[in-house]
Amino acid sequence: MAPRNKAAKAKSKAAAKKTAKKVIKLKTKKPPAKAAASNGLPRPSSKPWGQAGRALEGVKILDFTHVQSGPTCTQLLAYMGADVIKVERPGIGDITRGQLRDVKGADSLYFTMLNGSKRSITIDSKHAKGKEILERLVKLCDVLVENFAPGALDRMGLTFEHIHKLNPRMVVASVKGFGPGPYEDCKVYENVAQCAGGSASTTGFREGPPLVTGAQIGDSGTGVHLALGIVSALYQRIRTGRGQKVLCAMQDGVLNLARVKLRDQQRLKHGPLTEYSQYGEGVPFGVAVPRAGNDSGGGQPGWILKCKGWENDPDAYIYFITQAPVWGTICDLIGKPEWKTDPDYATPPARLPRLRQIFDTIEQWTMTKTKFEVMEICNKQDIPVGPILSMKEIAEEPSLRATGTVVEVDHPTRGKYLTVGNPIKLSDSPADVRRSPLLGEHTDEILAKVLGYSAADVVEIKASGAITAPEKPAKAEAA
Numbered sequence: 001m002a003p004r005n006k007a008a009k010a011k012s013k014a015a016a017k018k019t020a021k022k023v024i025k026l027k028t029k030k031p032p033a034k035a036a037a038s039n040g041l042p043r044p045s046s047k048p049w050g051q052a053g054r055a056l057e058g059v060k061i062l063d064f065t066h067v068q069s070g071p072t073c074t075q076l077l078a079y080m081g082a083d084v085i086k087v088e089r090p091g092i093g094d095i096t097r098g099q100l101r102d103v104k105g106a107d108s109l110y111f112t113m114l115n116g117s118k119r120s121i122t123i124d125s126k127h128a129k130g131k132e133i134l135e136r137l138v139k140l141c142d143v144l145v146e147n148f149a150p151g152a153l154d155r156m157g158l159t160f161e162h163i164h165k166l167n168p169r170m171v172v173a174s175v176k177g178f179g180p181g182p183y184e185d186c187k188v189y190e191n192v193a194q195c196a197g198g199s200a201s202t203t204g205f206r207e208g209p210p211l212v213t214g215a216q217i218g219d220s221g222t223g224v225h226l227a228l229g230i231v232s233a234l235y236q237r238i239r240t241g242r243g244q245k246v247l248c249a250m251q252d253g254v255l256n257l258a259r260v261k262l263r264d265q266q267r268l269k270h271g272p273l274t275e276y277s278q279y280g281e282g283v284p285f286g287v288a289v290p291r292a293g294n295d296s297g298g299g300q301p302g303w304i305l306k307c308k309g310w311e312n313d314p315d316a317y318i319y320f321i322t323q324a325p326v327w328g329t330i331c332d333l334i335g336k337p338e339w340k341t342d343p344d345y346a347t348p349p350a351r352l353p354r355l356r357q358i359f360d361t362i363e364q365w366t367m368t369k370t371k372f373e374v375m376e377i378c379n380k381q382d383i384p385v386g387p388i389l390s391m392k393e394i395a396e397e398p399s400l401r402a403t404g405t406v407v408e409v410d411h412p413t414r415g416k417y418l419t420v421g422n423p424i425k426l427s428d429s430p431a432d433v434r435r436s437p438l439l440g441e442h443t444d445e446i447l448a449k450v451l452g453y454s455a456a457d458v459v460e461i462k463a464s465g466a467i468t469a470p471e472k473p474a475k476a477e478a479a
Protein backbone atom coordinates (compact mmCIF):
# COMPACT_ATOMS: atom_id res chain seq x y z
CA MET A 1 0.00 0.00 0.00
CA ALA A 2 1.33 3.48 -0.90
CA PRO A 3 2.32 5.66 2.09
CA ARG A 4 -0.40 8.20 2.80
CA ASN A 5 0.20 11.89 3.41
CA LYS A 6 -0.59 13.72 6.72
CA ALA A 7 -3.90 15.19 5.57
CA ALA A 8 -5.17 11.83 4.38
CA LYS A 9 -4.08 10.28 7.71
CA ALA A 10 -5.96 12.93 9.70
CA LYS A 11 -9.02 12.45 7.52
CA SER A 12 -9.05 8.71 8.02
CA LYS A 13 -8.47 9.16 11.77
CA ALA A 14 -11.48 11.50 11.97
CA ALA A 15 -13.53 9.02 9.98
CA ALA A 16 -12.47 6.23 12.32
CA LYS A 17 -13.44 8.37 15.31
CA LYS A 18 -16.82 9.02 13.77
CA THR A 19 -17.42 5.32 13.21
CA ALA A 20 -16.32 4.57 16.77
CA LYS A 21 -18.75 7.18 18.04
CA LYS A 22 -21.48 5.64 15.93
CA VAL A 23 -20.78 2.21 17.36
CA ILE A 24 -21.10 3.55 20.88
CA LYS A 25 -24.37 5.28 19.96
CA LEU A 26 -25.72 2.08 18.47
CA LYS A 27 -24.84 0.22 21.69
CA THR A 28 -26.69 2.68 23.90
CA LYS A 29 -29.72 2.48 21.61
CA LYS A 30 -30.15 -1.22 22.28
CA PRO A 31 -33.68 -1.83 23.56
CA PRO A 32 -33.63 -2.41 27.35
CA ALA A 33 -35.27 -5.82 26.99
CA LYS A 34 -32.18 -7.12 25.23
CA ALA A 35 -29.89 -5.76 27.99
CA ALA A 36 -31.80 -7.75 30.54
CA ALA A 37 -31.96 -11.48 31.08
CA SER A 38 -35.18 -13.31 30.20
CA ASN A 39 -36.49 -12.86 33.76
CA GLY A 40 -36.37 -9.07 33.34
CA LEU A 41 -33.49 -8.67 35.77
CA PRO A 42 -30.12 -7.19 34.81
CA ARG A 43 -27.60 -9.58 33.33
CA PRO A 44 -24.78 -10.57 35.74
CA SER A 45 -22.09 -7.91 35.64
CA SER A 46 -18.99 -8.81 33.70
CA LYS A 47 -16.87 -6.57 35.92
CA PRO A 48 -14.35 -8.27 38.22
CA TRP A 49 -15.57 -9.01 41.77
CA GLY A 50 -15.42 -5.94 43.93
CA GLN A 51 -15.43 -3.54 40.99
CA ALA A 52 -19.12 -3.38 40.24
CA GLY A 53 -19.86 -0.62 42.72
CA ARG A 54 -20.84 -1.08 46.34
CA ALA A 55 -24.00 -2.76 47.54
CA LEU A 56 -25.84 0.41 48.58
CA GLU A 57 -24.36 2.76 46.04
CA GLY A 58 -26.93 5.37 45.02
CA VAL A 59 -28.82 5.17 48.31
CA LYS A 60 -28.95 8.51 50.11
CA ILE A 61 -29.44 8.50 53.85
CA LEU A 62 -30.57 11.51 55.83
CA ASP A 63 -28.87 10.62 59.08
CA PHE A 64 -30.51 12.30 62.02
CA THR A 65 -28.95 9.96 64.56
CA HIS A 66 -26.91 10.61 67.67
CA VAL A 67 -25.13 8.77 70.49
CA GLN A 68 -24.76 5.07 69.61
CA SER A 69 -27.76 3.08 68.42
CA GLY A 70 -28.65 5.14 65.35
CA PRO A 71 -25.04 5.92 64.38
CA THR A 72 -24.19 2.20 64.46
CA CYS A 73 -26.91 1.62 61.89
CA THR A 74 -25.97 4.44 59.55
CA GLN A 75 -22.25 3.66 59.79
CA LEU A 76 -22.96 0.12 58.59
CA LEU A 77 -25.03 1.49 55.70
CA ALA A 78 -22.16 3.86 54.85
CA TYR A 79 -19.71 0.94 54.88
CA MET A 80 -22.04 -0.74 52.40
CA GLY A 81 -21.73 2.24 50.08
CA ALA A 82 -24.70 4.47 50.97
CA ASP A 83 -24.17 8.23 50.95
CA VAL A 84 -24.84 9.06 54.60
CA ILE A 85 -25.47 12.73 55.32
CA LYS A 86 -25.34 13.30 59.05
CA VAL A 87 -27.37 16.30 60.20
CA GLU A 88 -26.01 17.88 63.36
CA ARG A 89 -26.92 20.79 65.54
CA PRO A 90 -24.78 23.85 64.69
CA GLY A 91 -21.90 24.42 67.09
CA ILE A 92 -22.62 21.31 69.15
CA GLY A 93 -23.14 18.36 66.89
CA ASP A 94 -23.69 14.84 68.11
CA ILE A 95 -23.23 15.04 71.87
CA THR A 96 -20.71 12.18 71.77
CA ARG A 97 -18.19 14.36 69.90
CA GLY A 98 -17.30 15.75 73.31
CA GLN A 99 -17.99 12.75 75.53
CA LEU A 100 -15.21 10.59 77.02
CA ARG A 101 -12.65 12.79 75.28
CA ASP A 102 -9.10 11.44 75.30
CA VAL A 103 -7.43 14.04 73.06
CA LYS A 104 -8.02 17.67 73.98
CA GLY A 105 -9.92 19.53 71.29
CA ALA A 106 -10.46 16.48 69.09
CA ASP A 107 -13.63 14.49 68.49
CA SER A 108 -13.83 11.60 70.94
CA LEU A 109 -13.32 7.98 69.97
CA TYR A 110 -16.92 7.48 71.04
CA PHE A 111 -17.93 9.66 68.10
CA THR A 112 -15.22 8.82 65.58
CA MET A 113 -15.74 5.04 65.87
CA LEU A 114 -19.47 5.33 65.19
CA ASN A 115 -19.53 7.89 62.42
CA GLY A 116 -16.98 6.77 59.88
CA SER A 117 -17.61 7.08 56.15
CA LYS A 118 -20.32 9.73 56.64
CA ARG A 119 -20.63 13.38 55.63
CA SER A 120 -21.61 16.02 58.19
CA ILE A 121 -23.83 19.04 57.65
CA THR A 122 -24.95 21.38 60.42
CA ILE A 123 -28.59 22.46 60.33
CA ASP A 124 -30.68 24.00 63.08
CA SER A 125 -33.82 21.99 62.56
CA LYS A 126 -35.88 24.49 64.54
CA HIS A 127 -34.87 27.46 62.39
CA ALA A 128 -37.22 28.38 59.52
CA LYS A 129 -34.45 28.30 56.93
CA GLY A 130 -33.08 25.14 58.53
CA LYS A 131 -36.46 23.49 58.09
CA GLU A 132 -36.46 24.48 54.44
CA ILE A 133 -33.03 22.89 53.91
CA LEU A 134 -34.14 19.77 55.76
CA GLU A 135 -37.23 19.46 53.59
CA ARG A 136 -35.08 19.64 50.48
CA LEU A 137 -32.98 16.83 51.90
CA VAL A 138 -36.12 14.83 52.67
CA LYS A 139 -37.23 15.19 49.06
CA LEU A 140 -34.08 13.73 47.61
CA CYS A 141 -32.97 11.14 50.18
CA ASP A 142 -34.16 7.54 50.27
CA VAL A 143 -34.04 6.98 54.00
CA LEU A 144 -34.33 9.14 57.11
CA VAL A 145 -32.83 7.50 60.20
CA GLU A 146 -33.34 8.95 63.67
CA ASN A 147 -33.09 7.95 67.30
CA PHE A 148 -34.33 11.01 69.13
CA ALA A 149 -36.38 10.79 72.27
CA PRO A 150 -40.01 9.91 71.52
CA GLY A 151 -41.85 12.79 69.86
CA ALA A 152 -38.75 14.91 69.07
CA LEU A 153 -38.98 14.40 65.30
CA ASP A 154 -42.68 15.34 65.35
CA ARG A 155 -41.83 18.45 67.36
CA MET A 156 -39.48 19.46 64.54
CA GLY A 157 -42.48 19.25 62.23
CA LEU A 158 -41.19 16.08 60.59
CA THR A 159 -44.13 13.78 61.20
CA PHE A 160 -44.27 10.64 59.09
CA GLU A 161 -47.29 12.04 57.26
CA HIS A 162 -45.45 15.24 56.40
CA ILE A 163 -42.33 13.39 55.28
CA HIS A 164 -44.40 11.05 53.18
CA LYS A 165 -46.19 13.96 51.55
CA LEU A 166 -42.84 15.47 50.61
CA ASN A 167 -41.39 12.17 49.48
CA PRO A 168 -43.66 9.12 49.28
CA ARG A 169 -40.62 6.90 48.58
CA MET A 170 -38.89 7.76 51.83
CA VAL A 171 -38.18 5.07 54.41
CA VAL A 172 -38.37 6.57 57.90
CA ALA A 173 -36.41 4.47 60.36
CA SER A 174 -36.37 5.00 64.11
CA VAL A 175 -34.81 3.52 67.21
CA LYS A 176 -36.81 4.02 70.36
CA GLY A 177 -36.32 2.57 73.81
CA PHE A 178 -39.66 0.80 73.93
CA GLY A 179 -42.33 -0.07 71.42
CA PRO A 180 -45.95 1.05 71.83
CA GLY A 181 -47.13 0.39 75.37
CA PRO A 182 -46.73 1.70 78.89
CA TYR A 183 -43.11 2.82 78.45
CA GLU A 184 -43.22 4.21 74.92
CA ASP A 185 -42.47 7.78 76.01
CA CYS A 186 -39.37 6.90 78.01
CA LYS A 187 -35.85 7.91 77.11
CA VAL A 188 -33.59 4.90 77.07
CA TYR A 189 -29.86 4.23 77.16
CA GLU A 190 -27.94 1.00 76.63
CA ASN A 191 -28.12 -0.50 80.09
CA VAL A 192 -31.79 0.36 80.53
CA ALA A 193 -32.46 -1.72 77.43
CA GLN A 194 -30.27 -4.59 78.63
CA CYS A 195 -32.28 -4.63 81.84
CA ALA A 196 -35.71 -4.26 80.22
CA GLY A 197 -34.95 -6.74 77.45
CA GLY A 198 -34.24 -9.70 79.74
CA SER A 199 -30.48 -9.76 79.36
CA ALA A 200 -29.45 -8.45 82.79
CA SER A 201 -31.69 -10.78 84.78
CA THR A 202 -30.08 -13.75 83.05
CA THR A 203 -26.48 -12.52 83.13
CA GLY A 204 -24.08 -12.94 86.02
CA PHE A 205 -23.72 -15.51 88.75
CA ARG A 206 -26.66 -16.95 90.64
CA GLU A 207 -25.37 -15.69 93.96
CA GLY A 208 -24.75 -12.17 92.66
CA PRO A 209 -26.84 -9.27 91.33
CA PRO A 210 -27.99 -8.97 87.70
CA LEU A 211 -25.20 -7.86 85.36
CA VAL A 212 -25.01 -5.84 82.18
CA THR A 213 -22.69 -7.05 79.45
CA GLY A 214 -19.86 -5.12 77.84
CA ALA A 215 -21.19 -5.80 74.35
CA GLN A 216 -23.60 -2.98 73.55
CA ILE A 217 -26.50 -5.18 72.64
CA GLY A 218 -29.06 -2.47 73.39
CA ASP A 219 -27.50 0.30 71.33
CA SER A 220 -25.33 -1.30 68.67
CA GLY A 221 -27.47 -4.44 68.63
CA THR A 222 -30.60 -2.42 67.89
CA GLY A 223 -28.72 -0.38 65.28
CA VAL A 224 -27.89 -3.60 63.45
CA HIS A 225 -31.54 -4.66 63.59
CA LEU A 226 -32.55 -1.28 62.20
CA ALA A 227 -30.13 -1.61 59.29
CA LEU A 228 -31.80 -4.87 58.30
CA GLY A 229 -35.21 -3.18 58.54
CA ILE A 230 -34.02 -0.39 56.27
CA VAL A 231 -32.60 -2.57 53.52
CA SER A 232 -35.73 -4.74 53.66
CA ALA A 233 -37.94 -1.64 53.28
CA LEU A 234 -35.79 -0.46 50.37
CA TYR A 235 -36.18 -3.87 48.76
CA GLN A 236 -39.96 -3.80 49.23
CA ARG A 237 -40.02 -0.27 47.76
CA ILE A 238 -38.79 -1.70 44.46
CA ARG A 239 -42.19 -3.44 44.20
CA THR A 240 -44.47 -0.97 45.91
CA GLY A 241 -42.87 2.33 44.95
CA ARG A 242 -43.44 3.69 48.45
CA GLY A 243 -41.44 3.99 51.64
CA GLN A 244 -42.60 2.98 55.08
CA LYS A 245 -41.86 3.39 58.77
CA VAL A 246 -39.27 1.08 60.31
CA LEU A 247 -39.23 0.93 64.08
CA CYS A 248 -36.78 -0.95 66.28
CA ALA A 249 -37.35 -0.75 70.00
CA MET A 250 -34.23 -1.41 72.04
CA GLN A 251 -36.15 -3.65 74.42
CA ASP A 252 -37.22 -5.78 71.44
CA GLY A 253 -33.71 -5.87 70.01
CA VAL A 254 -32.22 -7.08 73.30
CA LEU A 255 -34.96 -9.67 73.72
CA ASN A 256 -34.29 -10.94 70.21
CA LEU A 257 -30.65 -11.46 71.19
CA ALA A 258 -31.67 -13.05 74.50
CA ARG A 259 -34.25 -15.34 72.95
CA VAL A 260 -32.62 -18.52 74.28
CA LYS A 261 -33.51 -17.33 77.77
CA LEU A 262 -37.19 -16.96 76.82
CA ARG A 263 -36.85 -20.50 75.46
CA ASP A 264 -35.57 -21.62 78.87
CA GLN A 265 -38.37 -19.76 80.66
CA GLN A 266 -40.88 -21.98 78.84
CA ARG A 267 -38.81 -25.12 79.41
CA LEU A 268 -38.91 -24.44 83.16
CA LYS A 269 -42.58 -25.50 83.21
CA HIS A 270 -41.48 -29.00 82.31
CA GLY A 271 -38.76 -29.43 84.90
CA PRO A 272 -35.31 -28.17 85.88
CA LEU A 273 -32.88 -26.89 83.28
CA THR A 274 -30.48 -29.76 83.45
CA GLU A 275 -27.69 -28.11 81.49
CA TYR A 276 -27.44 -25.28 84.07
CA SER A 277 -24.76 -26.10 86.64
CA GLN A 278 -27.15 -25.32 89.48
CA TYR A 279 -28.97 -28.52 88.52
CA GLY A 280 -25.87 -30.59 89.23
CA GLU A 281 -25.29 -28.64 92.42
CA GLY A 282 -28.75 -29.58 93.66
CA VAL A 283 -29.96 -25.96 93.85
CA PRO A 284 -33.69 -25.81 93.10
CA PHE A 285 -34.98 -23.55 90.30
CA GLY A 286 -37.35 -20.66 91.01
CA VAL A 287 -40.12 -19.30 88.83
CA ALA A 288 -37.89 -17.42 86.40
CA VAL A 289 -34.78 -18.28 84.40
CA PRO A 290 -31.82 -17.86 86.76
CA ARG A 291 -28.43 -16.34 86.05
CA ALA A 292 -26.21 -19.09 84.77
CA GLY A 293 -22.69 -17.75 85.19
CA ASN A 294 -20.62 -19.03 82.32
CA ASP A 295 -22.80 -22.01 81.49
CA SER A 296 -23.25 -22.47 77.78
CA GLY A 297 -26.54 -21.20 76.40
CA GLY A 298 -26.85 -24.23 74.13
CA GLY A 299 -26.95 -27.99 74.42
CA GLN A 300 -23.18 -28.48 74.78
CA PRO A 301 -21.94 -27.73 78.31
CA GLY A 302 -19.12 -25.21 78.59
CA TRP A 303 -17.34 -23.09 81.19
CA ILE A 304 -14.52 -20.56 81.50
CA LEU A 305 -11.37 -22.17 82.84
CA LYS A 306 -8.12 -20.79 84.19
CA CYS A 307 -4.99 -21.11 82.08
CA LYS A 308 -1.30 -20.73 82.86
CA GLY A 309 -0.59 -17.25 84.23
CA TRP A 310 -4.10 -16.57 85.53
CA GLU A 311 -2.70 -15.37 88.86
CA ASN A 312 -1.32 -12.21 87.22
CA ASP A 313 -3.19 -11.92 83.93
CA PRO A 314 -6.94 -11.27 84.30
CA ASP A 315 -7.52 -12.63 80.81
CA ALA A 316 -5.57 -15.90 81.08
CA TYR A 317 -8.72 -17.97 80.65
CA ILE A 318 -10.31 -20.13 78.01
CA TYR A 319 -13.89 -21.09 77.25
CA PHE A 320 -13.99 -24.85 77.05
CA ILE A 321 -16.90 -26.77 75.51
CA THR A 322 -17.33 -30.45 76.30
CA GLN A 323 -18.96 -31.19 72.97
CA ALA A 324 -20.38 -34.71 73.08
CA PRO A 325 -18.84 -36.07 69.86
CA VAL A 326 -15.30 -35.29 71.12
CA TRP A 327 -15.81 -36.42 74.71
CA GLY A 328 -13.42 -39.35 74.25
CA THR A 329 -10.71 -37.05 72.89
CA ILE A 330 -11.16 -34.71 75.86
CA CYS A 331 -10.84 -37.62 78.32
CA ASP A 332 -7.56 -38.74 76.71
CA LEU A 333 -6.23 -35.18 76.62
CA ILE A 334 -6.81 -34.45 80.30
CA GLY A 335 -5.56 -37.87 81.44
CA LYS A 336 -8.92 -39.38 82.30
CA PRO A 337 -9.30 -42.17 79.70
CA GLU A 338 -11.39 -44.17 82.17
CA TRP A 339 -14.20 -41.58 81.91
CA LYS A 340 -14.87 -42.79 78.38
CA THR A 341 -16.44 -45.96 79.70
CA ASP A 342 -17.38 -45.03 83.27
CA PRO A 343 -21.23 -44.93 83.28
CA ASP A 344 -21.07 -41.77 85.46
CA TYR A 345 -19.24 -39.90 82.71
CA ALA A 346 -19.68 -41.76 79.44
CA THR A 347 -22.94 -40.13 78.27
CA PRO A 348 -24.10 -36.49 78.18
CA PRO A 349 -27.05 -37.05 80.58
CA ALA A 350 -24.74 -38.85 83.05
CA ARG A 351 -22.34 -35.91 82.97
CA LEU A 352 -24.95 -33.19 83.60
CA PRO A 353 -25.10 -33.57 87.41
CA ARG A 354 -21.27 -33.57 87.54
CA LEU A 355 -20.41 -30.61 85.35
CA ARG A 356 -18.71 -28.59 88.08
CA GLN A 357 -16.43 -31.51 89.00
CA ILE A 358 -15.72 -32.27 85.32
CA PHE A 359 -14.74 -28.68 84.57
CA ASP A 360 -12.60 -28.52 87.73
CA THR A 361 -10.71 -31.55 86.41
CA ILE A 362 -10.31 -30.11 82.92
CA GLU A 363 -9.07 -26.89 84.54
CA GLN A 364 -6.25 -28.79 86.24
CA TRP A 365 -5.07 -29.52 82.68
CA THR A 366 -5.72 -26.05 81.17
CA MET A 367 -3.80 -24.42 84.04
CA THR A 368 -0.65 -26.12 82.79
CA LYS A 369 -0.91 -24.36 79.40
CA THR A 370 -1.36 -20.82 78.13
CA LYS A 371 -4.73 -20.06 76.57
CA PHE A 372 -3.10 -20.04 73.14
CA GLU A 373 -1.49 -23.46 73.78
CA VAL A 374 -4.88 -24.85 74.82
CA MET A 375 -6.36 -23.34 71.66
CA GLU A 376 -3.67 -24.90 69.50
CA ILE A 377 -3.91 -28.36 71.06
CA CYS A 378 -7.70 -28.52 71.23
CA ASN A 379 -8.43 -27.15 67.79
CA LYS A 380 -6.14 -29.75 66.24
CA GLN A 381 -8.38 -32.35 67.89
CA ASP A 382 -11.65 -30.65 66.96
CA ILE A 383 -12.47 -29.61 70.51
CA PRO A 384 -14.26 -26.23 70.50
CA VAL A 385 -12.49 -23.75 72.79
CA GLY A 386 -12.11 -19.97 72.78
CA PRO A 387 -9.41 -17.88 74.40
CA ILE A 388 -10.56 -14.89 76.46
CA LEU A 389 -8.99 -12.17 74.34
CA SER A 390 -8.35 -8.81 75.92
CA MET A 391 -9.10 -5.65 73.94
CA LYS A 392 -5.33 -5.12 73.80
CA GLU A 393 -4.89 -8.49 72.12
CA ILE A 394 -7.76 -7.80 69.73
CA ALA A 395 -6.34 -4.38 68.82
CA GLU A 396 -3.01 -5.99 68.00
CA GLU A 397 -4.33 -9.12 66.24
CA PRO A 398 -2.92 -9.14 62.69
CA SER A 399 -5.65 -11.36 61.23
CA LEU A 400 -8.36 -8.86 62.23
CA ARG A 401 -6.40 -6.10 60.50
CA ALA A 402 -5.98 -8.29 57.42
CA THR A 403 -9.71 -8.88 57.07
CA GLY A 404 -10.62 -5.22 57.62
CA THR A 405 -12.48 -5.96 60.85
CA VAL A 406 -10.09 -3.66 62.71
CA VAL A 407 -9.07 -0.68 60.61
CA GLU A 408 -6.66 2.17 61.27
CA VAL A 409 -7.77 5.52 59.88
CA ASP A 410 -6.19 8.95 60.03
CA HIS A 411 -8.02 11.98 61.41
CA PRO A 412 -7.04 15.62 60.93
CA THR A 413 -7.29 16.60 64.60
CA ARG A 414 -6.75 13.41 66.56
CA GLY A 415 -4.34 11.53 64.28
CA LYS A 416 -4.49 7.80 63.72
CA TYR A 417 -7.09 5.72 65.51
CA LEU A 418 -8.50 2.24 65.31
CA THR A 419 -12.07 1.57 64.39
CA VAL A 420 -14.15 -1.52 63.81
CA GLY A 421 -14.66 -1.99 60.09
CA ASN A 422 -17.54 -3.83 58.52
CA PRO A 423 -18.10 -7.15 60.29
CA ILE A 424 -20.32 -8.17 57.37
CA LYS A 425 -18.21 -9.17 54.38
CA LEU A 426 -19.72 -8.98 50.91
CA SER A 427 -17.63 -10.53 48.16
CA ASP A 428 -18.69 -7.99 45.54
CA SER A 429 -18.93 -4.94 47.78
CA PRO A 430 -15.72 -4.16 49.65
CA ALA A 431 -16.33 -2.03 52.75
CA ASP A 432 -15.72 1.66 52.49
CA VAL A 433 -14.18 2.56 55.85
CA ARG A 434 -13.19 6.23 56.12
CA ARG A 435 -12.60 8.55 59.07
CA SER A 436 -15.49 10.37 60.69
CA PRO A 437 -16.27 13.89 59.49
CA LEU A 438 -15.52 17.05 61.44
CA LEU A 439 -18.60 18.93 62.59
CA GLY A 440 -20.19 20.48 59.51
CA GLU A 441 -17.22 19.51 57.35
CA HIS A 442 -19.44 18.95 54.33
CA THR A 443 -22.04 21.67 54.88
CA ASP A 444 -21.02 23.80 51.89
CA GLU A 445 -20.52 20.78 49.65
CA ILE A 446 -23.96 19.37 50.47
CA LEU A 447 -25.74 22.70 50.12
CA ALA A 448 -24.17 23.34 46.72
CA LYS A 449 -23.65 19.94 45.14
CA VAL A 450 -26.43 17.86 46.66
CA LEU A 451 -29.14 20.47 47.18
CA GLY A 452 -28.20 22.76 44.31
CA TYR A 453 -28.06 26.03 46.25
CA SER A 454 -26.20 28.80 44.42
CA ALA A 455 -23.20 30.56 45.97
CA ALA A 456 -25.44 33.53 46.76
CA ASP A 457 -27.98 31.23 48.43
CA VAL A 458 -25.25 29.72 50.58
CA VAL A 459 -24.14 33.17 51.73
CA GLU A 460 -27.75 33.98 52.60
CA ILE A 461 -28.21 30.70 54.46
CA LYS A 462 -25.06 31.31 56.48
CA ALA A 463 -26.24 34.81 57.38
CA SER A 464 -29.62 33.45 58.49
CA GLY A 465 -28.06 31.45 61.33
CA ALA A 466 -29.64 28.18 60.17
CA ILE A 467 -26.33 26.37 59.84
CA THR A 468 -24.09 28.28 62.20
CA ALA A 469 -23.82 28.15 65.96
CA PRO A 470 -25.69 30.89 67.79
CA GLU A 471 -23.42 33.68 69.00
CA LYS A 472 -22.31 33.20 72.61
CA PRO A 473 -23.96 35.90 74.76
CA ALA A 474 -21.59 38.65 75.85
CA LYS A 475 -20.29 38.22 79.40
CA ALA A 476 -22.21 41.19 80.73
CA GLU A 477 -25.44 39.86 79.19
CA ALA A 478 -24.89 36.38 80.51
CA ALA A 479 -24.24 37.56 84.04
Ligand code: COA
Binds near residue numbers: 070089125177188
Ligand atom coordinates in the same frame (compact mmCIF):
# COMPACT_ATOMS: atom_id res chain seq x y z
N1 COA B 1 -31.29 21.30 65.51
C1 COA B 1 -32.08 21.71 66.51
N2 COA B 1 -32.49 20.89 67.50
C2 COA B 1 -32.04 19.61 67.46
C3 COA B 1 -31.22 19.12 66.44
C4 COA B 1 -30.84 20.04 65.43
N3 COA B 1 -30.07 19.66 64.42
N4 COA B 1 -30.96 17.82 66.69
C5 COA B 1 -31.60 17.50 67.81
N5 COA B 1 -32.26 18.58 68.29
C6 COA B 1 -33.10 18.67 69.47
C7 COA B 1 -34.31 17.77 69.40
O1 COA B 1 -35.28 18.33 68.56
C8 COA B 1 -34.70 17.70 70.85
O2 COA B 1 -35.45 18.84 71.17
P1 COA B 1 -36.90 18.79 71.89
O3 COA B 1 -36.76 17.93 73.09
O4 COA B 1 -37.15 20.23 72.20
O5 COA B 1 -37.86 18.24 70.93
C9 COA B 1 -33.38 17.84 71.57
O6 COA B 1 -32.42 18.18 70.59
C10 COA B 1 -32.87 16.64 72.32
O7 COA B 1 -33.13 15.43 71.66
P2 COA B 1 -33.25 14.09 72.54
O8 COA B 1 -33.35 12.95 71.64
O9 COA B 1 -34.35 14.28 73.53
O10 COA B 1 -31.83 14.06 73.29
P3 COA B 1 -31.48 13.74 74.80
O11 COA B 1 -30.03 13.96 74.91
O12 COA B 1 -32.32 14.47 75.76
O13 COA B 1 -31.82 12.17 74.97
C11 COA B 1 -31.62 9.84 74.39
C12 COA B 1 -30.94 11.22 74.47
C13 COA B 1 -30.66 8.90 73.74
C14 COA B 1 -31.96 9.36 75.79
C15 COA B 1 -32.91 9.97 73.57
O14 COA B 1 -32.60 10.56 72.35
C16 COA B 1 -33.62 8.65 73.33
O15 COA B 1 -34.25 8.10 74.21
N6 COA B 1 -33.52 8.12 72.10
C17 COA B 1 -34.20 6.93 71.68
C18 COA B 1 -33.53 5.70 72.22
C19 COA B 1 -32.09 5.62 71.88
O16 COA B 1 -31.69 5.64 70.73
N7 COA B 1 -31.29 5.47 72.93
C20 COA B 1 -29.93 5.06 72.80
C21 COA B 1 -29.04 6.11 72.49
S1 COA B 1 -27.49 5.37 72.18
